[in-house]
Amino acid sequence: MGSWLRTRFVAGLLVTVPLIITFLILRLLYRNxxxxxxxxxxxxxxWHVPGLGLLATAMxxxxxxxxxxxxxxxxxxxLGEGILSRMPxxxxxxxxxxEIVAAVALPKGQGLREPVMIxxxxxxxxxxxxxxxxxxxEAAGGIESLANVYLPSPPMPTSxxxxxxxxxxxxxxDMSNEQAMKLIVSGGMVAPPRLTARSSVTKNDD
Incomplete structure (x- = not known):
């Protein structure tokens, strides 16, 4: 009986907690x-019109x-950005x-590019x-090719x-940016059972 209740309770948490978190985030966004x-x-x-501020902001x-x-x-x-640039x-x-918004919102190749492991x-x-x-x-032996890699911190990927x-x-x-972001934000809880990763040498040979 105890095992049955525990299993059902955990199943309920798996359904309820994401719904509650989603609701709280949406409510916070709506209010702001x-x-x-x-x-x-x-x-x-x-007079007050519910949601009018949100609609006006979207417009x-x-x-x-x-x-x-x-x-x-x-x-x-x-011109406006020039004015802002004069305020330290x-x-x-x-x-x-x-830069953060551009990195997240721009299409792949213009913002966050390939997901990687280092x-x-x-x-x-x-x-x-x-x-x-x-x-x-510029290195002592000539020009060295590098990649800038951003390592998001869970659960807030903006830091x-x-x-x-x-x-x-x-x-x-071997996953999409969205899958990789889910993996990071969830602290590894939302992860494929097996990770497939290719070195840059193997990738360039394809």
Missing amino acids: LNGLLGPWLDRLLG LVLLMGLLAANFAGKRLIV LVRAVYRTTK EYPRSGLWSYGFVTAYIER GALVAVRLDDLYYL
């Missing part, structure tokens, strides 16, 4: 996004996207946030990450470490 313009619109209209984001897609809008955005603290926050922070310990760029470094790795030390995971 709706709170950006909601109070101002309430005062303007004289504002769409408008910014439309502006960024045409020449005049791009000039305006560049604001400049640092804005640039960091913009030996870090020491030999024998493996860390999961994403290639963000391929670079070259982590950035390391430059020799291409020979990269092992490319």
Whole structure:
């Protein structure tokens, strides 16, 4: 009887906990996004319309996207970014946030690239990450090819470490970026039973 109850309770947790976490995250997003313009619109209209602030925020984001897609809008955005770049603290926050959003939101190849494994922070310990760029470094023996690898920290992938790795030390995971992010954010609980990784030499031979 005890084993039966424990099994059913664990099964219930597996269903309920993700639903609760999803609800809490969505509620937090709703409150924050709706709170950006909601109070101002309430005062303007004289009454409260649920979700109006969220809708207005979404329309504002769409408008910014439309502006960024045409020449005049791009000039305006560049002008605004130029003003922000003259404010030391604001400049640092804005640039960091913009780079994080771009890395996550841009298509593969423009933001987070291939998911990889590297030996870090020491030999024998493996860390999961994403290639963000391929670079070259001037070394004593000539030009050395490196990869910038971002190592997200669970459960908040927006914080982590950035390391430059020799291409020979990269092992490319045979999974999508989404699968790799789930693996990292879940602390390894959402993981395939067997990981397949190829070295950069093997990858280049394909």
